[in-house]
Amino acid sequence: MDLASVKDTFERACRKQGVGESSTLECVERILQEVVRAVEKLSVNDADKMENARAVLAELHASVCQIAPIQDISASQKDVNVATLKYGKVLDKAFCTDIAKACRDVDWADESLCQIIAVHFYRQGLFDLGDCFVNEALGPTGASLKAPFVEMFQIVEGIKMKNLDPALTWARSHRAALMQKGSSLEFELHRLQFLQLLLKGLRPEALQYARNNFGPFSVQHMAEIQRLMCCLLWTGRLEMCPYSDLFSVWRWEEMAQRFTRECCSLLGQSYESPLNVTLAAGSQALPTLLKMATVLTSKKQEWQLLKQLPVEIELNKEFQFHSIFACPVSKDQSTAENPPMLMPCCHVLCKQSLQKLAKNRSFKCPYCPAEVTMSQCRPIYF
Structure with missing residues (x-):
């Protein structure tokens, strides 16, 4: 360009x-x-x-x-x-003003796409728009999509308004699930509430709050609790406190993001909206796809019939969610029709490479002396 x-x-x-x-x-x-x-x-x-x-x-x-x-x-x-x-x-x-030529016909369920769009609206707090879309596109099957995000959105808005009570109530009710994940969300909420009391100059109330709430977290977070206790000595002059970084205003925005991440995780949702991720990744890949479609059209090759792209599309790390296996023998990338297969010796080749080596008999692994038969190989999933 x-x-x-x-x-x-x-x-x-x-x-x-x-x-x-x-x-x-x-x-x-x-x-x-x-x-x-x-x-x-x-x-x-x-x-x-x-x-x-x-x-x-x-x-x-x-x-x-x-x-x-x-x-x-x-x-x-x-x-x-x-x-x-x-x-x-x-x-x-x-x-290229006509980006439609880079599109391909994909067998994709309309209902799944509509669910992704509806969830995106709900994640953004656009509940009226989401309800309208669900009523027109999904009907009764989409009624259950809204409820989890209503609670999450209300709690996040509360955090932004420096009201941690709803978030603490949610964290207590989900304590077992959070502990199983190794999450420290509940402690971080208590820490922020404690610091908020100190900022208001309420040292006795802050000390009592620490006694009531920090006990269950003393084993995992003793060093952090000791820092918080030292902050009590600086009440009224917190700007001179050696731990003044704890009182930074950006901690509230960080907590809102942290809560959203943890809540989405327990809901089985990704932190980023799937629709946003799809559009961002697609925008990054679009120039390559347009050029590829133009080249194939000039060579009178059918773009829609390609099962595998002839070139690799480089995407940023945030768009890479799965490992990609390339067969060390054929150098082909694995596909649903040609999956990676694990041999008893723990070496991996693509299915088509194994079939060429086997020819209805046992064969020697290309990387070790092991004798292998096709029936001993198992597909693996990354």
């Missing part, structure tokens, strides 16, 4: 537009001056008004014809139109 030529053409069009604007304004200003001059003459010459008016208007007509505004403005506008048209052609050449 030659962005330099796009930039040059754009700047040239801008210059033409600027020149055209200046020329048009100058032309209008000259005509206005002639009109003002004619009005002044008409107001001064009272004797024989009709004759004077004719003479003044004839003079005005001659001046306007001499300025030739229509020709001047038309010429300027023509230059602008030519530059704009050229810029449009450069844009069309540099960017």
Whole structure:
């Protein structure tokens, strides 16, 4: 993509537009001056008004014809139109405006797609929009999608308003599940509540809160609790506290994100909206897909019939969720039809490579002396 030529053409069009604007304004200003001059003459010459008016208007007509505004403005506008048209052609050449040709027919259940969209609305707190979409696209089958996100959204909004009570209630009710995951969410909520009491100067209340709530977490978080206890000594002058980082305002936003992550995890949902991730990954892959589709079309190959892309598409790490196996013998990437197979010796080849080696008999592993039969191999999943 030659962005330099796009930039040059754009700047040239801008210059033409600027020149055209200046020329048009100058032309209008000259005509206005002639009109003002004619009005002044008409107001001064009272004797024989009709004759004077004719003479003044004839003079005005001659001046306007001499300025030739229509020709001047038309010429300027023509230059602008030519530059704009050229810029449009450069844009069309540099960017593919028809992204539909990169799309392929995919066997995808409409209901699953509608559920992803509905969940995205609910995750964003757009409950009215989500309800409308569910009623029109899913009906009764989508009624259960909303409830978990209503509670999550209300709690997150409470955290942003520095109200931790709903979040603490939720954490207590899900303590067993959080502990099984090794999550420290409940302790972090208590820590933030304790620090909030200190910020208000309520040292006795903060000390009592620590006694009531930090006990169950003393084994895993004793060092952190000791830091919190030291903060009690700095009540009223927390800005001088050696642990002042604990009182940073960004901790509230961090807690909102942390709670959302933990809640989504217990709900069996990813932290990021699947719809957002899909669109972001698709946008990153789109230029490569468009180029590939164009090349295949020029070679009269059917883009829709490809079972595997001829080139690898590089995506950022946040879009890589599964390991990809490439057969060390054939160098082919595994697919549903050609899955990776585990041999008894724990070496792995793709199914088609094993079938070529086996030929209905035992064969030697390419990487060790083990003798293997096809029946001993098992598919593995990453």
